[in-house]
Amino acid sequence: MLAINSVINMPSTIVKKRRLNRLICRKCKARNPPEADKCRKCGSKQLRMKSKERRGIS
C-alpha cells in the first residue's frame, strides 16, 4: 500500500539491506543468515563473513 511505495522510493533502505553480512560456512560453503551461530546445513560453527569489514571506509 502506501508504505510499500515509500520503501521503494528510499534507496537507503536497499543499501541497508545489501550491507547485511552473510555468513558463509567454511565446510560446505552454505550461506547462512547473519544471526546464525552455526551452519544451517552441516551444523559447523566455522562461519565467516562474506562482506568486507568496516575498516577502509572511514
Ligand SMILES: [Zn+2]
Ligand atoms: Zn556448512
